[in-house]
Amino acid sequence: MHARPLFIASAIALLVGACSPAPEGGQQASAGRAAAATADPAATPPAAARADLERLRVDGPLPYARAASRLEFWAHYKLMKATGMEEALGGEQNAIAAMQAVSLAFERSSLAAQNELPRMVPTFDGTGMDAGLLGAGYGLVGGYLAGGMLNGGLSESQIAQAIENGPIKFDDPQGAMGVDITQSGLDTTLEHTVNENGVTGKVKTKVHIDACPDPQGKLVITIETESQMSAGAHSGAVKIKYRRERWLDDDAQLIEGTDGAADEFHIEMSGTGASGNPLSFTETSAIDRTGAVSGGVESQRGFTIFNPGDTEHTQKLRDGTLSTMRFMADAMLSGAMGKQAPWESGRCVELTVRSDPAKRKGARPNTAYTLFAEPRAKQDGAPAGGTVRATLTGAHSLNPRDKVRADAQFDYQNPQKKDQSASIAFEARSRRGVGRATLDFDTKKHGYRIVASGDGACSEPITVCDVSKPFTNKVCGGKVTWTHNPTSDRGGEFTFHFDGGKGFADAKGSYVLHGPEEEMTAIYTMGKICGQGAGMTACTGPRTFGAFIWTQVDDCKE
Numbered sequence: 001m002h003a004r005p006l007f008i009a010s011a012i013a014l015l016v017g018a019c020s021p022a023p024e025g026g027q028q029a030s031a032g033r034a035a036a037a038t039a040d041p042a043a044t045p046p047a048a049a050r051a052d053l054e055r056l057r058v059d060g061p062l063p064y065a066r067a068a069s070r071l072e073f074w075a076h077y078k079l080m081k082a083t084g085m086e087e088a089l090g091g092e093q094n095a096i097a098a099m100q101a102v103s104l105a106f107e108r109s110s111l112a113a114q115n116e117l118p119r120m121v122p123t124f125d126g127t128g129m130d131a132g133l134l135g136a137g138y139g140l141v142g143g144y145l146a147g148g149m150l151n152g153g154l155s156e157s158q159i160a161q162a163i164e165n166g167p168i169k170f171d172d173p174q175g176a177m178g179v180d181i182t183q184s185g186l187d188t189t190l191e192h193t194v195n196e197n198g199v200t201g202k203v204k205t206k207v208h209i210d211a212c213p214d215p216q217g218k219l220v221i222t223i224e225t226e227s228q229m230s231a232g233a234h235s236g237a238v239k240i241k242y243r244r245e246r247w248l249d250d251d252a253q254l255i256e257g258t259d260g261a262a263d264e265f266h267i268e269m270s271g272t273g274a275s276g277n278p279l280s281f282t283e284t285s286a287i288d289r290t291g292a293v294s295g296g297v298e299s300q301r302g303f304t305i306f307n308p309g310d311t312e313h314t315q316k317l318r319d320g321t322l323s324t325m326r327f328m329a330d331a332m333l334s335g336a337m338g339k340q341a342p343w344e345s346g347r348c349v350e351l352t353v354r355s356d357p358a359k360r361k362g363a364r365p366n367t368a369y370t371l372f373a374e375p376r377a378k379q380d381g382a383p384a385g386g387t388v389r390a391t392l393t394g395a396h397s398l399n400p401r402d403k404v405r406a407d408a409q410f411d412y413q414n415p416q417k418k419d420q421s422a423s424i425a426f427e428a429r430s431r432r433g434v435g436r437a438t439l440d441f442d443t444k445k446h447g448y449r450i451v452a453s454g455d456g457a458c459s460e461p462i463t464v465c466d467v468s469k470p471f472t473n474k475v476c477g478g479k480v481t482w483t484h485n486p487t488s489d490r491g492g493e494f495t496f497h498f499d500g501g502k503g504f505a506d507a508k509g510s511y512v513l514h515g516p517e518e519e520m521t522a523i524y525t526m527g528k529i530c531g532q533g534a535g536m537t538a539c540t541g542p543r544t545f546g547a548f549i550w551t552q553v554d555d556c557k558e
Helices: 007-016 027-035 046-059 062-068 070-083 092-111 135-153 156-165 308-334
Strands: 168-172 175-182 185-196 199-210 218-231 234-247 261-272 278-287 293-301 349-356 368-377 387-394 397-399 408-413 421-430 433-442 447-452 462-464 471-475 480-488 491-499 503-514 519-526 529-533 536-540 543-553
Touching: 070 092, 070 218, 070 234, 070 261, 070 278, 070 308, 092 185, 092 199, 092 218, 199 308, 218 308, 234 308, 261 308, 278 308, 349 421, 349 433, 368 387, 368 421, 368 433, 387 397, 387 408, 408 421, 462 471
Parallel strands: none
Antiparallel strands: 168 175, 175 185, 185 199, 199 218, 218 234, 234 261, 261 278, 278 293, 349 368, 368 408, 387 421, 397 408, 421 433, 447 462, 447 543, 471 480, 480 491, 491 503, 503 519, 503 529, 519 543, 529 536
């Protein structure tokens, strides 16, 4: 059996890049630890949770994916017996070897890594497979890599580009892969088919991960998997659906304890018996936010797949798979696999900050400002609620300095002396996520470079080092004398005189500045324009023209 980088692995590597296979050393021990994960990670003691996450970072997802596959190994083993597949393959030993070969092929395709075929135990109970993946494990690997993209693996600009580009799809005779990144989350699909030892194996997975919480602070991850095995006319399938919900509090922190989590686990088994009769088994279990447990066997048709002696063992495998999927789901949602959780990055909340007065650069010392901070959820534009904290770096005074309920208002007095600067960093936190913004202030002398937005004889730029005072410039090749008389930070009056040698013209009017002070657009409105040339005098009515672009410059020199 030859190892080669398969299609799915290549597609994952292309999209994720930075993710790599788990280290070879210690994988069997890690798989044991994965199977023994705490029943509910939301209630895990902090030290134990940190240890589990550190093992995940060191060992990667493979040990956990293997542990999550044990229930499916056991289920497929039972289906092989019930459907006649085991007999068609030549007995139990051959059936187990074929299942092992199929699962290893899936493992190689998920990580493009060669693993040795382990020594099988004589009596199979679902736990002897120390390597190899089926549907649940395959889905966890795909979800882990996808979670890495959400948790800092892609920059904000890359996410924006991916959203604009739309879903990405790859197809190949061996399988298919799809990735759809949206503002609120990510969806991945994986499909793969292998043929090993006379058995055709197929696996399909769908993983959805929320990046941004809903208005109640809820985050959801869903993992849906289907694994099939067939030999000739004999086949069996196992489907698993898992849904994990977590909630954020008003400080954008995951709520710990029972009331911060809920989940649902669903398993279906199906096949056709040796005599042609349909076989099926369906079970669902759920835990809600109150800790109430519900569910059980929903249907069973054609036969009893698990005899009474198997019940306890099957329950342990189910609980182990559920525990592992819970742990991995929480790691995907919480940002534990990357730099930070997506809701903490600013992806989910837009924090708009403004000041009154609006002029913050080149302002007079001791100017009093009222600052406004308004966080909005990007998903629906609704007020995010929660709190806003403002942190001042530099002079002079900011009040209050503690958290303020959103929408927030602060009072600030800028530096008391000239040539000083300060900045205020704002952070909004709520159950909708985290938003950040900064306002900069100074009492330095700032100038502007003024240029017409179009081409022409009068498009040469002029530089003015203090636009708060009247200034006069020669433009249009020196033929026009242009004077500005500011009446506020956002506009004023102007006059111009044109002297072309054979005639002249005079006009006056007003100008208004629009946009952020770093780059403003000036619109000019003239009153009566009167000119004289060739012995004639004429006047025209009012007109508006522009636009001229005023771009702020530091270290101004005229």
